[in-house]
Amino acid sequence: IFQKATLASVIIVSHYGFNSETGFEAMDSLLSRGGLDSMMYTVSLIIVAMCFGGVIEKIKVLEVIAEKLLIFTKTRGSLVLTTALSSIFCNFTMADQYLAIVVPGRMFRKSYEEKHLKLKNLSRVLEDSGTLTSSLVPWSTCGAFMMTTLGVHPFAYLPFAFLNLINPIISVIYGYTGFTMEKDDEIIEIEEKKIEEKKLVENL
Incomplete structure (x- = not known):
């Protein structure tokens, strides 16, 4: 104007x-x-990655993968470890940070609830592993952005990205030790009520 x-x-x-x-x-x-044209490399990566994620979710690939991975999630620590590794794996294969958060989040949500853990624990593990490792993958949207903006290859600054490397490890340690892993009291109460109701029914 x-x-x-x-x-x-x-x-x-x-x-x-x-x-x-x-x-x-x-x-x-x-x-x-x-303008937008100069950012199309990054934008197109995001679009393609999101389309890929939508397809594999729709054809139920995630459910099959989750069933196989849940075999290794017998304990709280193994569940956190599997979640972290899955997020990192998604970063390398799906090339997008959002998918590395959403896909494992949907896969393991039920497992965290079954172990009476608050979902903020799952959120933290996804953040520590999915978000922080995305900038270390050159072909992911975050890595591509860093490379084009800074002119530095992600593998060049990887040894110095202490926060990105240490956080996933600390998150797994918390999972095994139970430190800061809060229980969901509401889920525990619901489970206890179900057990009591089951006992009453059996007694009748």
């Missing part, structure tokens, strides 16, 4: 970017940026 730009020019700039010619090199460098 104030620059008297046409709707067509606004759409073109939004898509292809803006070329500033103020005469000041620093200002022109700051303002001359690409």
Whole structure:
């Protein structure tokens, strides 16, 4: 409105970017940026990854995988370890941070409830493993963004990404020791009521 730009020019700039010619090199460098077109590499990665995730969920692949993995989740610690490894595996295979959180989250939600654990425990494990390791995978959306923005390959800064490497390990240690792993009292009460009702029925 104030620059008297046409709707067509606004759409073109939004898509292809803006070329500033103020005469000041620093200002022109700051303002001359690409639009949506310059970000299509990252955007297309996200779109493809989300489509892939939707397909494998719809054809029930997740349920089959979950059944196989649940064999190794007999204890609380093994459940946390399996969740963390699954999130990291999803980052490497599905190439998207969101899928590395959503897919294992849906797969293991019921297992956490069965072990009377609050779902915030599951959320923390997904954050520690799925979110923090995504930037270490070069072909994932986060790794691709870091590489194009910083000009540094993820494997180059990987040895120095202490938070990303240590957090998943600490999360697994918490799982085995039980430290900060809060129980869900409501689920425990419901289970106890079910047991009592079952006993009453058997006595009758």
